[in-house]
Structures are given as C-alpha cells and as structure tokens.
Amino acid sequence: MEETIPPKQAGNLQDYEAALKEFTWSSVDKEFDWSKGGAYNVAREAIDRHAQNWRKNKIALYSITATNEVRKYTFGELSELTGRFASGLEKLGAVKGDRIFVFLDRTSELYIAMIGITKMGGISGPLFSALGPEAVKDRALDSSARFFITSPYLYKRLEPVLDDLVDVEKFIIVGDNEGLGEKTVKFEEVIGSGDPNYQAVNMAPTDPYIIHYTSGSTGKPKGVLLGHKSMIQQWYTSRYVLDLREEDTYWCTADPGWVTGTSYGIFGPWFLGTTLISYEGRFDARTWYSIIQNYGVTVWYTAPTALRMLMRAGDDLVREFNFSKLRHVCSVGEPLNAEVVRWGMRVLDRRIHDTWWQTETGAQLICNYPCMAIKPGSMGRPIPGVIAAVVDENGVEVPPKKEGFLALRPGWPSMMLGIWRNTSRFKEYFRVPGWYIAGDQAYKDEDGYFWFLGRADDVIKTSGERLGPFEVESALIEHPAVAEAGVIGKPDELRGEIVKAFITLRPEHKPSEQLKEDISKFVKTRLAYYAYPREIEFVDSLPKTRSGKIMRRVLKAKELGQPLGDLSTLED
Ligand code: PRX
Numbered sequence: 001m002e003e004t005i006p007p008k009q010a011g012n013l014q015d016y017e018a019a020l021k022e023f024t025w026s027s028v029d030k031e032f033d034w035s036k037g038g039a040y041n042v043a044r045e046a047i048d049r050h051a052q053n054w055r056k057n058k059i060a061l062y063s064i065t066a067t068n069e070v071r072k073y074t075f076g077e078l079s080e081l082t083g084r085f086a087s088g089l090e091k092l093g094a095v096k097g098d099r100i101f102v103f104l105d106r107t108s109e110l111y112i113a114m115i116g117i118t119k120m121g122g123i124s125g126p127l128f129s130a131l132g133p134e135a136v137k138d139r140a141l142d143s144s145a146r147f148f149i150t151s152p153y154l155y156k157r158l159e160p161v162l163d164d165l166v167d168v169e170k171f172i173i174v175g176d177n178e179g180l181g182e183k184t185v186k187f188e189e190v191i192g193s194g195d196p197n198y199q200a201v202n203m204a205p206t207d208p209y210i211i212h213y214t215s216g217s218t219g220k221p222k223g224v225l226l227g228h229k230s231m232i233q234q235w236y237t238s239r240y241v242l243d244l245r246e247e248d249t250y251w252c253t254a255d256p257g258w259v260t261g262t263s264y265g266i267f268g269p270w271f272l273g274t275t276l277i278s279y280e281g282r283f284d285a286r287t288w289y290s291i292i293q294n295y296g297v298t299v300w301y302t303a304p305t306a307l308r309m310l311m312r313a314g315d316d317l318v319r320e321f322n323f324s325k326l327r328h329v330c331s332v333g334e335p336l337n338a339e340v341v342r343w344g345m346r347v348l349d350r351r352i353h354d355t356w357w358q359t360e361t362g363a364q365l366i367c368n369y370p371c372m373a374i375k376p377g378s379m380g381r382p383i384p385g386v387i388a389a390v391v392d393e394n395g396v397e398v399p400p401k402k403e404g405f406l407a408l409r410p411g412w413p414s415m416m417l418g419i420w421r422n423t424s425r426f427k428e429y430f431r432v433p434g435w436y437i438a439g440d441q442a443y444k445d446e447d448g449y450f451w452f453l454g455r456a457d458d459v460i461k462t463s464g465e466r467l468g469p470f471e472v473e474s475a476l477i478e479h480p481a482v483a484e485a486g487v488i489g490k491p492d493e494l495r496g497e498i499v500k501a502f503i504t505l506r507p508e509h510k511p512s513e514q515l516k517e518d519i520s521k522f523v524k525t526r527l528a529y530y531a532y533p534r535e536i537e538f539v540d541s542l543p544k545t546r547s548g549k550i551m552r553r554v555l556k557a558k559e560l561g562q563p564l565g566d567l568s569t570l571e572d
Contacts, residue, residue: 004373005341005351011243011328011370016381019240023384025413028232031271042209042231043082043119044200046270051079059275062249062295063108066281071108075273078115084194085116089147091193092170092185096121096201099143099211102256103127103136103150103158106280109174109187110256113149114266118209121201123225125211128257129154130529134475137161138220139213140168143420149187151175205229208417212259214359215468216425216439217457223420226362230263230414231271233363237383238268241355241367242299243328251277251291252301258465259359260332263414264301268363285313289321296325303333305463307340307352308494315347323348328370330355333464334496335452338376354379356450358438359466360429362414366450378449379442386412390444395432398443403453406442407435458552460489462497465530469552475527476501479519481509486542486550490535490559501533502542502555511538545569 013019033049034040047060056076063071073081094100100122104110110126117124125145127136136158139145144167150158151174158165170185177184203209208225215221238244242264250269254260269276277295281287283306292300310318329344329352336354344352353368356379366388368380382388387409389397398404410430419426429436441453460467469487476485483504489497503519505511516536523532543554546569557564 002375003338004375005345006373007371008351009370011240012245013240013243013369013371016369016372016384019384025232025236025385028236031235032231039200039202040205040228041119041121041200041203042228042267043086043115045231046267047075047082047115048079048119048200050075050270050273055273058273060270061108061111062275062277063106063111064277064279064281064291065107066105068281068287073108078112080196081112081191082115082119083196083198084191085112086119086194086200087198088190088192088194089116089122090120092147092172092190094120094122094147096203097207098122098147099125099145100147101125101127101136101140101143101145101149103129103131103148103154104174105129105151105154106255106278107174108278109149111266111278112191113172113187114256114262119198119200121203121207123208123211125213125223126256126262127213128255128528131257132524132526132528133158133161134526135221135471135528135531137164139223140165142213142220143211143223146170147172149174152177152180155180155184203228206417210262211420212262212359214259215459215466215471217459217468217470219425219468219470220474221468221471222422222425224259224359225417225420226259226263226414227417230362231267232413233385234263234268234414235271236385237364237367238264238272238274241353241364241369241383242269242301242330243370244269244272244274244299246273248274248298248327249277249296249325250274250299250301251279251295251297253279253288253303253306254301254333259362260301260303263363283309285310285317289317289323292323292326293321298325299328299330300326301330301332303464304331304336304340305334305495307331307336307344311340311343312494318347323350326350329353330368332357332364334461336377336379341374341376356380356452360416361408361412361438362416363412365408365412375445375447375449378445378451380450381448382450388450389435390442390450391432391435393432395435400446401443403441403443405432405456406438406440406450406452407432408438409434410436458488460487460497460499462489462492462499463495463530467499467531471527472499472501472523472531472533473550475523475531476503476519476533478526479522481505481515482519484542484550486552486555487533488552488556488559490556498534499531500535500537500559502537502539504539504542544571546571
C-alpha cells in the first residue's frame with residue numbers, strides 16, 4: 001500500500017477538488033484596496049491599508065536580532081517609516097523604475113527599505129548578505145542600480161569593487177557612515193527627511209516591484225523581474241497554502257535575498273495583515289526551537305536542509321520545547337525527503353507540507369494543502385487556477401509515472417515579467433510551444449501528485465541556495481593557481497548537494513591541501529560564503545567538447561560512477 005498521511009483537519013481551503021473546478025483569479029481582486037479605487041501598489045496593500053483600519057496597532061513585525069533582542073513594529077509604525085523612507089529616497093533623486101539594492105542582514109531596516117522602495121515605484125533588489133564583492137558587482141552592473149541600502153561592514157566588504165560600481169549614486173548606510181566617503185548618507189537621515197504621510201505611487205499591474213538575481217546553468221545570474229500583479233497569487237497562496245489567519249504568528253526562515261524571503265517572508269503574509277517573525281541570526285537548532293516556542297509561532301515556512309539539521313540535532317532536544325501553538329508547517333526549495341516528513345510526524349507530530357515553485361514563478365505552484373492527504377516525497381498538486389504537467393520535448397504530456405519536463409501553462413499572475421535586459425534568456429523558458437519549462441524533471445502519479453526527480457540542467461542546489469556552475473568556475477579561474485575548472489553539484493545527505501570543483505593547475509603550481517583551502521577561501525570571500533567548493537579534486541585534464549566547452553555531465557557521471565552517456569562530442 002502506498003504511504004499517505006491523511007489530513008488532520010481542513011484549513012482555509014476546505015475542498016481542493018471543488019476549488020480546482022470553481023476558482024478564478026479575478027475572485028481575488030476584491031481582497032485588495034485597489035479594487036475599491038486605491039493606488040495599485042504592493043506596498044500599499046502590504047502595509048498602508050492595514051494602517052488605516054483596526055490593524056493600525058497590530059504587530060506587523062517582530063525583528064529578532066542576532067543577539068536575541070527584539071524590535072516590534074505595528075502596521076501603523078511601518079506605514080510611517082516606509083512612507084518616510086520612500087519620500088526620503090525621492091529627495092535623493094530616486095524615481096519610479098530605478099533599481100535600488102538592499103544589501104543588509106535580516107534587520108528591521110531591510111523590511112522598511114524594501115517596502116519604502118516599492119512604495120515610490122522603485123524596483124527593489126534584495127541581496128543576500130553572504131554575497132561577496134564580485135557577486136554584488138555583477139548584479140549592480142547588470143541592473144545599473146542607482147542606490148544601495150547597506151550597513152558599514154557590508155559597505156566595507158564592497159571596497160575592492162567600489163570604483164567599478166559606476167551607476168551607484170548613493171549608498172544609504174544603516175548605522176554610522178563616518179569615514180565612508182561622500183557617496184554615503186545615513187539611513188536615519190533619509191528617514192528623517194521624509195514624509196510619514198507619503199502615499200504609495202499608483203503602478204501598472206505589469207510594472208516590476210522587485211528584481212531577484214538567480215542562477216542558471218549558463219552565464220552569470222540573471223535578474224528576474226516580478227510585477228505588482230504578483231500580489232494576487234501571493235495573497236491567494238498565503239491564505240490557502242500557508243493557511244494564514246488573522247491571529248497567526250508566522251515565521252518564514254528564508255532570507256529576503258531569495259524569493260521565498262520576499263514573496264512569503266514579506267509581501268504575501270503582509271497582504272493578509274499577518275504578524276511576522278524575522279530572525280537575524282544564523283541557524284542553530286536550540287535557538288530555532290526557542291523562537292517557535294517563545295513567540296508562539298503558529299505557521300512556519302522553512303527548508304529541507306534546515307529540517308535535516310534539526311533532525312540531526314536529535315529528538316531529545318525537541319522534547320525540551322513546547323510547540324503546542326504550532327499549527328501548520330511548510331517547506332520549499334529542494335526535495336523534501338520522505339524521511340523528513342516521517343520525522344515530522346513522529347517527533348513534531350505535525351505534517352510537513354512541501355511546496356514547489358521558483359524565483360521565476362514568483363509564487364507557489366505545486367503544493368500540499370491541509371485538506372489533502374500527503375504522500376511523503378511528493379511535492380503535491382497544482383494550486384487551483386494553474387495547469388501543471390509533465391511533458392516531452394514536443395510539449396506532449398507523458399503518461400503517469402513517466403519522467404519528463406515539469407511544465408506550466410503560462411499566465412499565472414505572479415509569473416516573471418522578464419529577465420532584466422535579456423530577452424533571449426527569457427524566451428528559453430518558452431521554447432516548448434504552449435508551455436513554460438521549469439528546468440526540473442518530474443513525474444506525475446495516477447492521483448495527480450507531482451514527484452521531483454532532478455534538474456534537467458547543471459543548476460546546483462546547495463542547502464537550498466541556487467547556484468550556477470559558471471559563476472563558481474569564473475571565480476575559480478581568477479585564482480592564480482587555477483588553469484581550468486569544472487563545477488558540479490554532488491549529492492549530499494545533509495545539504496542536498498555540495499559544490500564540487502575539478503581543477504587543473506597552472507604549470508608552476510603543485511596540488512596540496514593548503515592550496516585547496518586557499519582556493520576555497522578565495523571563492524568564499526569574492527563570490528559568496530555559501531558558494532565555495534566543499535570538495536576540490538585536482539585533475540590533469542577536464543573532459544571538453546571539440547569546441548572547448550567543459551562537459552560537466554561527464555564529470556558528474558564519473559563522480560557518481562554512472563554510465564558516461566553519449567561521448568561523441570568529446571574532444572579526445
Ligand atoms: O529545482 C527546483 C528546486 O528549486 C528550484 C527553484 O529554485 P529557486 O529559484 O531558488 O526557488 C526556490 C524557492 C522558491 C526548482 O526549479 N525546488 C524548489 N522547490 C522544490 C524544489 N525541488 C524539489 N522540491 C521542491 N519542493
């Protein structure tokens with residue numbers, strides 16, 4: 001018998017099958033202020049409209065610092081602060097459509113800045129604070145960002161590339177900017193100069209509110225643009241997948257540098273007026289459990305690697321805590337092993353609801369719902385309003401249980417608007433007529449549940465972070481000892497995958513453990529703390545096509561001891 005976990009009780013979505021038949025996207029319009037004549041703007045819907053009703057004094061954000069202090073903000077306070085910030089930005093010369101980067105740790109200023117930017121019609125560009133100077137430079141140059149909001153220590157990290165950031169006019173510094181130069185201004189001053197009653201700018205549904213850089217299997221990261229109309233799907237899924245309710249305290253553990261941390265760490269839940277928790281510190285099992293217990297978290301959205309780390313921390317630790325308030329748990333970002341779902345049942349006595357989506361999709365698409373049976377290991381079924389399928393290269397649906405490309409009928413509300421300054425990469429997603437091709441391989445079973453099999457390309461997922469081999473290879477070959485590099489994702493029990501690099505050295509360099517460490521550190525400090533190769537293997541040569549492209553597929557097959565496949569294009 002197939003393993004299934006029945007629903008405990010239905011949530012906000014009472015009947016999935018009925019919703020599949022009846023639901024229309026336009027039925028969501030009435031949830032927003034713009035449908036009653038207000039300005040069309042995600043910031044207004046997330047914050048300002050709540051500040052005009054009884055939620056004015058409701059806590060919008062508990063921002064917990066790395067040292068466990070907490071700062072609380074009501075919707076009323078955030079409305080004023082973000083209004084001030086929006087208008088302060090305009091006084092600095094920012095205009096609608098500007099790309100404005102937020103390079104901060106998870107502090108309350110990050111949230112204020114993100115909402116403030118979108119309020120004045122800017123395109124906010126959140127950057128994970130683990131990024132190194134080279135990664136930030138690539139993104140800033142690609143998007144011609146005009147402003148940065150950052151902190152003194154992160155600004156200093158950018159010093160090696162500051163001269164290259166030619167389009168940036170001002171760095172807005174959270175904290176002291178003394179000695180940081182003329183291009184900097186204090187966040188406090190920008191807030192101080194602004195108007196607390198500033199009104200959100202009216203935007204078109206297809207105007208972008210955010211640019212998220214994400215990796216593909218080729219080239220440097222690309223800027224995915226999401227539109228203000230994403231609010232429709234983010235509202236809907238926050239309500240029916242995250243199952244959020246008025247009284248909830250909700251914690252999304254993802255960093256706003258990634259799409260989960262904005263679509264469901266900021267906007268979606270705030271469209272519903274939900275109280276959010278944000279924690280600045282790094283992962284630590286005891287601290288995480290304490291947050292759930294002490295803040296009475298009711299809905300928790302996290303990721304498989306974190307859950308696996310909690311599993312490793314041991315069942316005894318869980319028993320020290322009281323999770324009686326926790327009602328609903330969801331996961332995203334990488335395959336959620338059946339084993340973890342079973343652990344959730346056994347130890348947390350909670351079902352863990354997997355959700356599948358991507359930066360490019362802007363919101364959840366294939367999910368598990370409180371009202372539906374979970375099949376451990378499956379990503380679930382498409383949200384009402386969306387058609388998902390598994391197709392072959394001609395766009396023809398394959399039979400149940402047969403592997404193929406995970407595909408979606410284009411046109412869901414939060415689908416990306418485009419890739420910044422790169423139409424050809426945008427078009428690649430639609431190469432199979434009638435479908436958006438996600439880049440994942442999957443199958444669908446007889447009950448319509450989707451199962452993830454792997455990526456169809458070379459994209460790496462390490463601890464849930466998406467990484468392109470090309471970025472890592474480009475960083476590696478900057479190292480003086482490295483001649484060539486080929487990078488793959490190597491399966492790893494804890495992290496899903498780790499980055500493994502195969503490297504040929506320049507003639508005057510000899511392989512050594514010291515050199516491996518040196519190379520890892522080089523990537524860590526230039527590209528990103530999470531992007532360095534945890535494994536390095538020095539080789540005499542790399543498999544290449546006759547045109548000189550490194551065949552990562554062959555490296556991976558060799559690493560996994562699998563058949564090497566078609567080698568007819570191999571150089572020798
Ligand atoms: O390969 C799939 C994997 O993560 C990719 C999208 O990554 P990113 O744009 O960083 O977005 C992550 C969070 C929205 C997908 O193409 N992925 C995401 N969710 C799942 C998943 N793989 C398996 N199961 C999932 N639930």
